[in-house]
Amino acid sequence: MSTSAFVRVCGLAAAVLAATSCTSTGAEPVDPGLAPRGTVQTTATPTRQDLTNKVSLTGKVTMNPLFGIVAPVAGQLRYWTVAEPTATPTRPTRIATVWTDGQPTNVDVPAGSTFGGRLVDDRATVTAGMPIASAKHAGYGIVAEVDGEQAYRISDAAQGTVQAQIKNGPGPFPCTLLGTIAALPAGTVPAPPPAQPDTDDRDAPGADTPAPPPRQQEPDTSSEPTGLRLVCTAPADVKMVNGASATLELVTASAQNALVVPVEAVAGGQGKGKVDVVGADGAKVTTDVELGLTDGKVVEIKSGLTGEETLAVPGPNLPPGDPAGQVEPGAGRR
Numbered sequence: 034m035s036t037s038a039f040v041r042v043c044g045l046a047a048a049v050l051a052a053t054s055c056t057s058t059g060a061e062p063v064d065p066g067l068a069p070r071g072t073v074q075t076t077a078t079p080t081r082q083d084l085t086n087k088v089s090l091t092g093k094v095t096m097n098p099l100f101g102i103v104a105p106v107a108g109q110l111r112y113w114t115v116a117e118p119t120a121t122p123t124r125p126t127r128i129a130t131v132w133t134d135g136q137p138t139n140v141d142v143p144a145g146s147t148f149g150g151r152l153v154d155d156r157a158t159v160t161a162g163m164p165i166a167s168a169k170h171a172g173y174g175i176v177a178e179v180d181g182e183q184a185y186r187i188s189d190a191a192q193g194t195v196q197a198q199i200k201n202g203p204g205p206f207p208c209t210l211l212g213t214i215a216a217l218p219a220g221t222v223p224a225p226p227p228a229q230p231d232t233d234d235r236d237a238p239g240a241d242t243p244a245p246p247p248r249q250q251e252p253d254t255s256s257e258p259t260g261l262r263l264v265c266t267a268p269a270d271v272k273m274v275n276g277a278s279a280t281l282e283l284v285t286a287s288a289q290n291a292l293v294v295p296v297e298a299v300a301g302g303q304g305k306g307k308v309d310v311v312g313a314d315g316a317k318v319t320t321d322v323e324l325g326l327t328d329g330k331v332v333e334i335k336s337g338l339t340g341e342e343t344l345a346v347p348g349p350n351l352p353p354g355d356p357a358g359q360v361e362p363g364a365g366r367r
Contacts, residue, residue, distance in 0.1 A: 075346040076311055077295050084291045084326045084333055088187055090263060090281040092177030094199070094273050099149060099256050100212030100264040101164040102142060108133035110165055112155045112223075115148045121171040122147065128166055131159065142168045143211070149256045150220020164213055167220035167256045170266065173273035177281050179214055179261035187214060187263070187285050195265050200278040208265035208281065220256035286326055292340050293331035299324065300348040308338070309345035319349045 104110065108131040115128055125141035128148050132138075142148050149167035159165055175197055179187065198204035263281065267273060299306045299322070306324045309317040325333030 076343045077298050077346050078343055079292050079294050079334060079338055079340045080331075081290050081292055081340070082331070083287070083289050084293060084328060084331070085287040086186075086285045086326050086328070088183060088283045088285055090177035090179065090183075090283065092175045092197075092263070092279045092281050094275055094277045094279060095174055095176045096275050097172070098170050098174040098176045098211075098264045099167055099217070099259060100146075100170065100262075101152070101215055101217045102128070102140060102166040102168050103213045103215070104131050104159040104161055104163045104165050105140065106131050106133050106138045107160045108138070108158070110153060110155065110157050110159045112151055118147055121145060140165065142166070145172070146170045146211070148222075150222050152218055152220055162213070164215050164217055167217055168212065169256070170211060170264070172266075173275070174211065174264050174266050175208060175279050175281065177263045177279075179263055181261065184214065184261050187283055194284045195263075196282045197265065197267060198280045198282075199271075199273075200280070202274070202277060203271050204279075205282075206267055206271055208267055211264045211266060214261055214263050216261050217256070217259045219258045288326050288333055291325065291333040292335075292338065293333055294338075294344060295346060296327060296330060296332050298344045298346045298348045299332055300350065306332075307349050308342075309349045310338075311343045311345050317345050317349075 110129055110131055112129045113127055115126065118126075122142075122144055124144050126146075126148055127139055127141050129140040130137045131140065146168045149169045152164050152166055153159060195208040195210060196205045197208040198206075263283070265281065294308065298308055301307055301324065304324050306322050307319050308322055310320050311317055320337060322337030323335040325335045327333065
C-alpha cells in the first residue's frame with residue numbers, strides 16, 4: 034500500500050471514530066413495546082346480562098328407576114300402612130305424616146310411582162330434606178350418577194330445569210326431576226300382620242281337603258341402597274330405549290340482569306373478591322367486592338361496584354396467605 038493510500042484510510046477511520054464519540058449519549062435505548070412498571074395496559078367496564086350456572090351429567094335410560102322421598106319439614110315421622118297396589122297409581126299415595134308442634138304435614142309418593150320402602154324407623158325425629166322413603170317410578174326414566182363434588186352444587190336445584198339429550202336419539206327435551214339426589218340406604222317394608230287362624234267348621238264339606246302350603250313371605254328388603262343419583266322423566270311423546278346413553282344439563286342457579294365483569298379482572302373466590310378500579314389519573318385502587326354466579330367467562334358482582342367504574346385487567350395480585358400453623362420467627366419469645 035502506498036503512503037498516500039495509507040493516509041486516506043487512517044483519516045477515514047479517525048473521522049468515523051470522531052463521529053461516533055460525538056453522537057453517543059451513553060443512555061440505553063428504550064424499547065417502545067415496554068411500558069413503565071404499573072402502567073395499565075387493558076381495562077374493562079362492568080356490564081349487565083342474564084347469567085346461569087349449569088352442570089352437565091351423563092346418564093342412561095332406565096326402566097322403573099328408584100328415587101327418594103324426603104321429609105318436607107322437621108318433626109316426628111309416622112308412617113301409614115300402604116296397601117300393595119294392583120295397578121300403577123294414577124293419584125298420589127299417602128305414605129307418612131311428619132308432626133311438628135302438633136301440626137301434621139303429609140308425605141305422598143307422586144302419581145305414576147309406587148311406594149318402595151321405609152328408610153328410617155317409625156316415630157323417628159327427622160329433619161327437612163332428609164330421605165325417609167324410597168319410591169319406584171313405573172316406566173322409563175333417565176338416571177344420572179352424581180359425583181360427590183357435584184352434590185352440593187345441585188342439591189338445592191330441585192326446582193331447577195333439566196334438559197336431556199339422548200345420544201343419537203331425541204332431544205333436547207325437558208326432563209322432570211323426581212325426588213332427591215341424596216344417596217338412599219336399603220329400603221324395608223314392614224312384615225304383614227300374621228294370618229288369622231281358620232275358624233271354619235271342621236265338619237263342613239271339604240273339611241278333609243288338605244290345606245295349601247303356607248305362602249312364603251317375601252324378604253323385607255324392597256330396595257337396594259343407591260349412590261348419589263338424579264332421576265328425571267321425559268315427556269310422554271319422547272321415545273325411550275332402555276340402556277340408551279343420555280346427557281342431562283341442569284340449571285343450578287340463575288340471575289337476571291346481573292352486573293358482571295370479566296373473570297380476569299377479579300381476584301378471589303367463594304363469594305369474596307377484589308378488583309382494581311382505575312381512576313382518571315390512571316392510578317389503581319383495590320376494592321372489595323361480593324361475588325355471585327359465574328359462567329367461566331364473567332362473574333356476577335353482587336355489591337362493591339356501581340357499574341360505572343373502569344377496571345384493570347388482569348385484576349390485583351393477592352399476597353399468599355401464611356401456611357396453616359406457621360409461626361413467624363421470634364413469635365412467642367419473651
